[in-house]
Amino acid sequence: MDTQSLSYSHPRTSPYKVGVPPKQKFWKEFTTSLKETFLSDDPLRPFKDQPVPRKFILGVQAVFPILEWGRNYNLSKFKGDLIAGLTIASLCIPQDIGYAKLANLAPQYGLYSSFVPPLVYALMGSSRDIAIGPVAVVSLLLGTLLRDEIDPVKNPVEYRRLAFTATFFAGITQAALGILRLGFLIDFLSHAAIVGFMGGAAITIALQQLKGFLGIKKFTKNTDIISVLQSVFSSAHHGWNWLTILIGAAFLVFLLAAKYIGKRNRKFFWVPAIAPLISVILSTFLVYITHADKRGVDIVKHIEKGINHPSVKDIYFTGDYLLKGVRIGIVAGMVALTEAVAIGRTFAAMKDYQIDGNKEMIALGAMNIAGSLTSCYVATGSFSRSAVNFMAGCQTAVSNIVMSIVVLLTLLFITPLFEYTPNAILSSIIISAVIGLIDFDAAILIWKIDKFDFVACIGAFFGVVFVSVEIGLLIAVSISFAKLLLQVTRPRTALLGKIPRTNVYRNIQQYPEATKVPGVLIIRVDSAIYFSNSNYIRERLLRWLTDEDEKLKSGGLPRIQFLVVEMSPVTDIDTSGIHALEELFKSLEKRHVQLILANPGPVVMHKLHASKFANLIGEDKIFLTVAEAIETCSPKFAEED
């Protein structure tokens, strides 16, 4: 390589001094990092320098965004919201009835949950596109967790009371996370884990529908695939009702065809949106005139007419069930939150407006608390209905109000008409709805991008499908955490070489044309040095040295005399890290190798000085860049190069 390259960029002058940042006061450092953790979005910014009455108005508006956007509301916006609201209402009514069954509750509770929570959300929420109501995954999760405690068939009243208790504490959890500004906690469930979990839940829910779809009377209470398939096949020769299957299959084909049409041409988004309601109407009429219910076709039979009862007195505020309700509420609340926030973010990014995560959590929490007091169970944002809402041209949360009013009218006047609705249709509707939760493309992309993420994804999937929803969730969270911990335990290190005709040192693996500098080993440490990895980093650096020395020895080349540690990615170091550096320095001294540091950042420089390590190795062994380190420390080698 050309010897010119090294000299033209850096005239041999004294090296540039590595900056030590001015020492910050402890209190300032502490408050800054606290602010960055909890108030990173600077929520008080608009309040700054405002008179008191204005601050009050801003405060109220912050809690009820409707006061802000409501002032600019107009007829053209309402047109969009009305159409969107009617569309999602027609979609949600049949879904609600089905989802309530997933939660082992009577059908009207699904409708109740599409009445009160959307209203509260419309006042407090900041997403314009989310459609609020019961959703499949949360219903299933809640149903499974509740049934572990109380049998819904034997003790329906206690079961329902525990459901309201769990809903109440789900709301408290959500609101608390928002108020305490701990919203970032839900970021700990990785995208990959959610994809796997949702896919698994979709399959589990679809499998559960086989009961209604095949008209099986005796069905397992477990949700894992093996128990369910055993249940299905053991009842094959006498338990299946062929008329039920016929009706269910016919309408399932209709629903899937509608879905396909909607997917092919986005103009026809309304086809899959109203198909469920059409199916319900048609099939109900069909059963009513053919008396199919007499021939073994299971029907809904009874939905209570009228609006929600107050349920404050039903919530367990004392006793054994309080703790169970709290536990179930926390789990269901977190999962519901994850779904709602993901939806909110997705659509906000599409329309380019901001969602305040913490505020959103308070809104969702308030809506579930209000719901739990009015006979609703946990509601959240629904993926499928939000997409329909968006495509139908919703403008604001008013579409949720429209939907809520339609549900109210349904509860007041129409519920008796659902008497002859066959359960098989509800099953078909749920099956066609949850199929959309299985995201093959996302799973394939995850496989391509990150194998470890894929393990999390598939782990969560299998956990849900083969064991249970909770276990799947547990696996998802554990693998996500394991990944984070692995990152801070076994950070990467890279051997650097000089890129030809530049002054730049880069990873030799990435740039095979980069050349090593004889007698010098340049290693980049790719992580903050903390107690969790300090010993590993020290050992790894020594291992690099041993390996390289062995190679050089077998090649008859001179041994390594300088170890340059490129510290650019080392953003922080703690006391254990400093200890490890000291030990490294001692070991290197014994081997007659000089330790040199390149580009330590401000925090690291500060701590190297505070701990006197900078004095130990010598200030003149710390350089601004690898290039300067190489040049100044081993001029002999640099010129020989």
Next chain:
Amino acid sequence: MDTQSLSYSHPRTSPYKVGVPPKQKFWKEFTTSLKETFLSDDPLRPFKDQPVPRKFILGVQAVFPILEWGRNYNLSKFKGDLIAGLTIASLCIPQDIGYAKLANLAPQYGLYSSFVPPLVYALMGSSRDIAIGPVAVVSLLLGTLLRDEIDPVKNPVEYRRLAFTATFFAGITQAALGILRLGFLIDFLSHAAIVGFMGGAAITIALQQLKGFLGIKKFTKNTDIISVLQSVFSSAHHGWNWLTILIGAAFLVFLLAAKYIGKRNRKFFWVPAIAPLISVILSTFLVYITHADKRGVDIVKHIEKGINHPSVKDIYFTGDYLLKGVRIGIVAGMVALTEAVAIGRTFAAMKDYQIDGNKEMIALGAMNIAGSLTSCYVATGSFSRSAVNFMAGCQTAVSNIVMSIVVLLTLLFITPLFEYTPNAILSSIIISAVIGLIDFDAAILIWKIDKFDFVACIGAFFGVVFVSVEIGLLIAVSISFAKLLLQVTRPRTALLGKIPRTNVYRNIQQYPEATKVPGVLIIRVDSAIYFSNSNYIRERLLRWLTDEDEKLKSGGLPRIQFLVVEMSPVTDIDTSGIHALEELFKSLEKRHVQLILANPGPVVMHKLHASKFANLIGEDKIFLTVAEAIETCSPKFAEED
């Protein structure tokens, strides 16, 4: 600034292409990362290319290092070991008796634990300096945890059985961590947390000694400082025994003076080492001839003569106590391990030999399993005795064998002589021993280096002192984890500027002389981009942009047109991270700001390509260095500069 600087180093040619590493096969990638995690020390290296019989011998030697170093053992080494062994034996005998009381066991169990475990360790361990036996902190922890389950006064037999059960599972835990190569798990307890925990434990232990020291009969069972001081002062006017206090205080002064002499002049290290035994002998003789035990001075009364009984049948392998034993064993085993490994590492670094952490854990585990079968409780490496061992000139683990033989002879012949030893002396010995665990200097250094570490340290300390040992431990672990999670949730970002007369871009906070490039915002992201921080990073980058634009606007300067993200520290990115980049790109497009990436590493480059993000922003927007990015993308600005 001089306009020369930018042009002389980079002749305006086409920018250097950022390398995309050759795609690795999934299987290879997977095994490499697995190997780095679990086999980072490459334990099978010596076995490579060896004939089978040689492999067998190496394998046996790997389990029993004594077979390796034993062959070079000679008389001069034995001289060192003999003196060191006798010294630590004289120190351990009185300590053992006292520590057994901390664990609520009869005194002989302390001596038993200094007989069998050191022998096993000598065969299997790789540290040459560690002194094995019961230690204060583990004894206290074990005693507290066991007493929560069984009252040692009412049910001494069951209590003892549970102690052996816990010891057995402590050994199993330690050995399992070593065999499964999960030794790195103990790195999760940070240095700072250990300093705080040890300091707190020392104070708690010293406070517990007030019972023996003041001769109080009725003493609280809690270990927190408030309960203990209440106990002490409420018994002040009738419960204290003045003769006891006189004896205890006199010998405490003697012990502390001995300690001081040993510290002042390292030649006299043996003075504090034999002072405890001298105290015991003197005080026992004194009590015997003055009949002080008749005047309320508590004495040891009885130590069983003879060697350890087998205790295999005492271990609970079934029933309720099995699970409790497992739980206590895991906690005690981990804490014991932490202490032993820290000692091993410290002395290995001093004498510059290697300790294999995982092998060491297997040795410690085997020794505790063997101990649990022979009436011993959890033994580990003792800080104070190891230091004495080192200073007395030990050469190998043979000093442990010498100590063990002395303890054996004590058990066989001398124990009846301890009958008249006053408990106050044992308390004085323990107090003077644990004082050394309070490491003020370390705490001050931690404060100087890292405030967050200090919070972990002081949290653990207060947890132990004001609540209990378990709570202190829990606080220590939680804060350590919180720190790691915070690092991956709220990574740092830095605004970069150009350092005058170079081509180097660095943090403006660290180098205030660095200058911003007009129209360009250069931000460095200081962490891997993962699901846990991807949203934060996206928001933070946008916030940097908004803040800078506002500043520029108020100064009447042109707005930002390019956002250069320096990716050098971004060692990895996952699917959530890619999503965040995509969303960032969309938001920037809406603001007419061009996104540019500088120096993505090999893994990141690979994933940017796999996800097609590189195509989305354009391959020509990814540069090798910030300098090239600035130059090529905004030649206008670069020249104006």
